Amino acid sequence: MNKLPGIFFALTVLCQIQAQTTEKDLIHTTIDSWHIAAGEAKFENYFGLLTEDAIFIGTDAAEVWNKTEFMTFSKPYFDQGKAWDFKAIQRNIYLDPSGNVAWFDELLATWMQLCRGSGVLKKENGKWKIAHYVLSLTIPNEEIDPVIALKKERDSTYVKGLIKQ
Template identity: 30%
Template sequence: MKPFTLILLAFSLYFSMGAYADSDVRPSQQVNELLDGLHTAASQANLEKYLDSFTANGVFMGTDDWERWTRPVTLDQYVSERFAGGTGWTYVPLERNLIFSENRNTAWFDEIIVSKKWGRFRGAGTVIKLDGQWKIAHYAMSFLVPNEVWENVSELSTEAFTERAKNN
């Protein structure tokens, strides 16, 4: 082979391997940055960054049965009110799992996050790539309950829902 052909082949191989590696790592990095950024924005009461993490019609599911907040109305209003005094909430991710669609434009995640005040939670949801940027389309938060205390927590929860139903 001629030297020019070898150089061209080497460059082609290098850039094709680089593109493969980038397509394999970059979406994971971007989604992790999005989710970490969401938690940082919440802890800093940064309204713009927090809401910008979601799609225009994104949904956040809280831990209570009535907590289903949608953009642009109920989620924006709730977060605006909570951040108004300059105070948000802090959850620190302990672990996160990502699964990507075949075309790598959709990902599903689950994460364990911790609040010093409230304990462990699981966040789970869907992120989508829109115009080259990852956004949260759906985020659901649940309170983690160790199996050893599940029965006690279940009783408390059942009692609270029964009482709530009586008062409504």
């Protein structure tokens, strides 16, 4: 019996797994480098890892910025040498079959305590860049009622403003 087709199939699968692992390593490195650049207040390095059409969504409902807006908001922090210092403590990465798009979620140790980041990366000219990032506070389920009470008035006013638009 010819075992060559089975061996070929197994090698193909192993190569695909290896390629995914390598891509995931590159993605981890990109996201880690992005966080490190903020912690070291390296403005050009930080924003160089974003696509030109990148979107950053912060923890405040009003914080939805394109790259230029986010650069303007962030510049004073980087200039003071005190940007933010987020450290990933857990991360999941998922790859599109095309190998050109990835998405991830991560838990972060931050000055706000535990946060969650999630985002999308695109491969541009052979390099991974962050195209979309969302930063969220994590709130234990048993603590949600006081948080809702804290946010209620401000959120209500904000929603009314959005409805008027």
